[in-house]
Amino acid sequence: xxxxxxxxxxxxxxxxxxxxxxxxxxxxxxxxxxxxxxxxxxxxxxxxxxxxxxxxxxxxxxxxxxxxxxxxxxxxxxxxxxxxxxxxxxxxxxxxxxxxxxxxxxxxxxxxxxxxxxxxxxxxxxxxxxxxxxxxxxxxxxxxxxxxxxxxxxxxxxxxxxxxxxxxxxxxxxxxxxxxxxxxxxxxxxxxxxxxxxxxxxxxxxxxxxxxxxxxxxxxxxxxxxxxxxxxxxxxxxxxxxxxxxxxxxxxxxxxxxxxxxxxxxxxxxxxxxxxxxxxxxxxxxxxxxxxxxxxxxxxxxxxxxxxxxxxxxxxxxxxxxxxxxxxxxxxx
Amino acid sequence: xxxxxxxxxxxxxxxxxxxxxxxxxxxxxxxxxxxxxxxxxxxxxxxxxxxxxxxxxxxxxxxxxxxxxxxxxxxxxxxxxxxxxxxxxxxxxxxxxxxxxxxxxxxxxxxxxxxxxxxxxxxxxxxxxxxxxxxxxxxxxxxxxxxxxxxxxxxxxxxxxxxxxxxxxxxxxxxxxxxxxxxxxxxxxxxxxxxxxxxxxxxxxxxxxxxxxxxxxxxxxxxxxxxxxxxxxxxxxxxxxxxxxxxxxxxxxxxxxxxxxxx
Numbered sequence: 206x207x208x209x210x211x212x213x214x215x216x217x218x219x220x221x222x223x224x225x226x227x228x229x230x231x232x233x234x235x236x237x238x239x240x241x242x243x244x245x246x247x248x249x250x251x252x253x254x255x256x257x258x259x260x261x262x263x264x265x266x267x268x269x270x271x272x273x274x275x276x277x278x279x280x281x282x283x284x285x286x287x288x289x290x291x292x293x294x295x296x297x298x299x300x301x302x303x304x305x306x307x308x309x310x311x312x313x314x315x316x317x318x319x320x321x322x323x324x325x326x327x328x329x330x331x332x333x334x335x336x337x338x339x340x341x342x343x344x345x346x347x348x349x350x351x352x353x354x355x356x357x358x359x360x361x362x363x364x365x366x367x368x369x370x371x372x373x374x375x376x377x378x379x380x381x382x383x384x385x386x387x388x389x390x391x392x393x394x395x396x397x398x399x400x401x402x403x404x405x406x407x408x409x410x411x412x413x414x415x416x417x418x419x420x421x422x423x424x425x426x427x428x429x430x431x432x433x434x435x436x437x438x439x440x441x442x443x444x445x446x447x448x449x450x451x452x453x454x455x456x457x458x459x460x461x462x463x464x465x466x467x468x469x470x471x472x473x474x475x476x477x478x479x480x481x482x483x484x485x486x487x488x489x490x491x492x493x494x495x496x497x498x499x500x501x502x503x504x505x506x507x508x509x510x511x512x513x514x515x516x517x518x519x520x521x522x523x524x525x526x527x528x529x530x531x532x533x534x535x536x537x538x
Numbered sequence: 539x540x541x542x543x544x545x546x547x548x549x550x551x552x553x554x555x556x557x558x559x560x561x562x563x564x565x566x567x568x569x570x571x572x573x574x575x576x577x578x579x580x581x582x583x584x585x586x587x588x589x590x591x592x593x594x595x596x597x598x599x600x601x602x603x604x605x606x607x608x609x610x611x612x613x614x615x616x617x618x619x620x621x622x623x624x625x626x627x628x629x630x631x632x633x634x635x636x637x638x639x640x641x642x643x644x645x646x647x648x649x650x651x652x653x654x655x656x657x658x659x660x661x662x663x664x665x666x667x668x669x670x671x672x673x674x675x676x677x678x679x680x681x682x683x684x685x686x687x688x689x690x691x692x693x694x695x696x697x698x699x700x701x702x703x704x705x706x707x708x709x710x711x712x713x714x715x716x717x718x719x720x721x722x723x724x725x726x727x728x729x730x731x732x733x734x735x736x737x738x739x740x741x742x743x744x745x746x747x748x749x750x751x752x753x754x755x756x757x758x759x760x761x762x763x764x765x766x767x768x769x770x771x772x773x774x775x776x777x778x779x780x781x782x783x784x785x786x787x788x789x790x791x792x793x794x795x796x797x798x799x800x801x
Contacts, residue, residue: 240798277654280794303656313651315550317557322550329546330655358557374651 230255230382230413231276235285238271245271247437249285253430255381258404258414260428262421262526267435269417270310273384276415277307290382303331306380308388312371316360320351320370323359324377331378338377345373349403365396372403382413389423401427425522433526439533447525454494455518456501458487461511470508474501488518539664543657547665548672551639555673561638569627569677573685576620581692583612591615595760602701610695617689617702619758624682625710625750628719631674633746636726637739639666644800645734653793663727663791670726671719678715709769717776722746724783731790731800749776 229252236249245268253259263269274280276289278298286293292300314323321342328338346352349369359367368388375383388404389397404427407414418424424431425444433439433447440447460467464482471480471489476497479490491497498515505512555561591612603611643649652662689699725746729739753772756762 274797279650279653279797299656299658302654305654307651307654309647309650309654311647311650313646313648315554315648316646317554318550322553326546326550327651327655330543330652330657332543332656371651 228255229253229288230257231259231287231289231415233276233285233287236272236275236282236287237284238268238275238280239283244436246275246282249434249438251432251438251441253413253415255413256408256411257429258408258416258427260424260431261415261417261434262419262424262431263434264530269434270386272434273307273386273415273417276301277305277384278302303378304380304382306375306378306383308368308371308375308383308385310386312367314359314367314370314374317358319356319358320346320362321355323370324374327374328377333378341377341379342373345376349373349399365392368392368396369400369403372400376407380412382415383407384415384417386417387419388416389418389420397423421521421523421526431522433529435530435533440529444522444525447522447529448520454492455488455490455520456494456498456515457518458489458501458505458515459513460485460487461513467505467508467510470504471501474504476500540657540661544661544665544668547657547662548669551635551666551669552673554639555635558638561634564634565631565673566677568630569681572620572623572627573681573688576617576623576685577688577692580613580617580620580689583616584609584692584694586612588612595758599760600763606697606701607695610693610698613693613695613698614701615758617698618707618764619754621682621685621702621707622710622750622754622757622764624678624685625714625718625753626747627678627681628671628674628715629722629746629750631677632670632719633722633726633740634736635670635673636666636723637730637736639670640727640730641733641736641739644730649796653796659791659793660788663788666727667720667723670723671716674719674722675716679711682711704764705766706764706769709766709773710764713773714769714776717773717780718746718750720780721776721783724780724787727787727791728783731795 231251231253233249233251236246236251237244238246249272261269261272271280275282275294276287278289278294278301281295286295288294289301290304292304294301315326318326321339324342324345325335325338328341329335333341343352343355346355349372351366351370351373354362354366359370362370368391372385372388375385385404389400392400401423404414404416408427414427416424416428428444430441431444431447432441440450442450458464462485464485464487467487468480468482471477471487474497476492477489478492481488489501491501494517502512502515555565587608591608594615603614606614643652653659657665686699686703689702693699726739733739749772753764757764762768
């Protein structure tokens with residue numbers, strides 16, 4: 206993998222950068238793909254550090270699958286370049302395919318084959334010996350609690366079981382980079398939680414995860430970096446920074462009485478950039494909550510407001526995502 | 539070319555075949571029935587003495603048949619026609635297998651994970667082609683052998699088997715059968731890029747019976763005798779056709795084309 210000396214600081218819960226030496230698992234430079242006259246992906250610049258979980262978000266038809274296919278060396282880019290695990294996706298396509306693991310949109314398993322046969326077949330295709338493939342298959346079947354069903358044809362498996370088996374297939378050859386397309390789509394909550402747990406385990410093992418999902422709560426829970434994408438990359442940052450960039454830092458003040466009459470007073474305070482009144486609460490965007498909150502509380506109490514409590518307000522990733530897409534549409538229009 | 543991966547792929551194809559009873563039946567039934575019916579009818583021909591048999595054009599153009607009795611003559615003429623029908627097997631069996639293998643993978647959406655693996659499209663295509671062709675040719679030869687052994691039992695004159703199972707037929711079996719199988723699979727690969735139902739692929743590939751039917755009717759109408767020269771010429775034509783179709787199939791069977799253009 207290529208090393209870069211670049212000053213980038215990601216504020217994430219699990220530090221993925223120890224020094225200014227960044228190791229990128231995936232890099233794209235002006236990557237693009239056109240199908241006849243349709244531009245599916247344009248000018249994609251990405252640098253995903255090794256060991257990170259990258260959430261690739263975007264509406265249906267945004268070009269996410271095309272991007273994943275280019276990065277997995279399944280289709281060639283029309284323009285630009287990309288390196289995955291240090292290999293060029295065009296000139297070293299076979300190396301890329303051997304290095305990455307991919308969970309495609311549909312599990313794509315052979316129904317008449319058993320779970321064990323499916324995994325051993327793919328393990329052998331990835332160059333594992335028969336014994337090693339069987340050993341790895343057994344490991345993942347146990348990990349995903351499918352061991353008891355290892356000799357059953359996959360045709361009789363539930364959607365969750367199939368999905369877990371497809372993830373196991375993606376991991377069988379011990380890839381350093383794993384592409385997961387909607388890994389929890391259609392799963393019941395327990396199965397989805399199990400899959401999320403596996404994804405966290407993969408990060409703990411130091412693998413890079415490229416996660417495509419429409420489940421924004423899941424992206425919020427798992428991802429170190431989020432890319433919002435619609436043909437072009439609209440935004441790339443940590444979930445925390447995305448929130449801060451779009452919504453600033455906000456406080457929610459819950460009151461004993463109606464909130465609306467207090468809005469003019471709060472708006473006059475110099476550090477307040479925006480106030481939204483709910484029935485009995487105020488959402489206040491501040492420049493520096495730690496310094497501004499005491500002044501804000503004093504000002505409200507001085508007017509006779511009864512404050513029940515004050516809490517930091519964190520907008521959902523969904524709100525951030527919709528805001529970003531809305532802004533991009535407005536710019537495009 | 540990594541032969542280990544190709545063998546793994548062939549193993550998977552055959553394992554799926556073993557698990558699919560319907561497919562196995564449609565693959566095994568025609569080759570099993572053909573020698574049984576053929577031998578039964580040839581045996582029946584030996585029981586009837588029809589003076590009109592000598593007037594059949596196929597009897598008139600081959601001097602080797604001049605001294606035969608009417609029953610033996612009928613057995614030779616019909617035996618040769620049935621022997622020609624064995625050339626349908628290397629087309630029908632691989633066509634059924636390849637259509638289920640390729641269109642089936644397309645329908646079940648198992649092609650993308652397969653294409654994402656570090657297997658070249660050449661290896662993938664070769665694996666699919668061999669997995670379809672090998673059983674087709676093996677069954678054809680096995681059934682032809684059963685037919686040959688059965689002939690010895692059902693004929694009325696010991697010279698009949700040698701006249702039916704002549705050099706031309708053996709050349710066709712050994713040379714033309716693999717080529718017909720290759721043509722059948724190449725055409726199936728091409729059709730698979732456009733259809734979503736294995737049966738549609740099989741029906742369209744049905745045009746392949748035309749060359750064999752030309753042989754069948756050409757012989758019965760007395761246009762030619764299927765000797766070694768005719769068999770070699772026919773095989774040479776098939777070789778050319780196989781090369782063209784295989785080249786076209788290879789062009790369509792590309793990773794990117796399969797993922798973005800196949801419907």
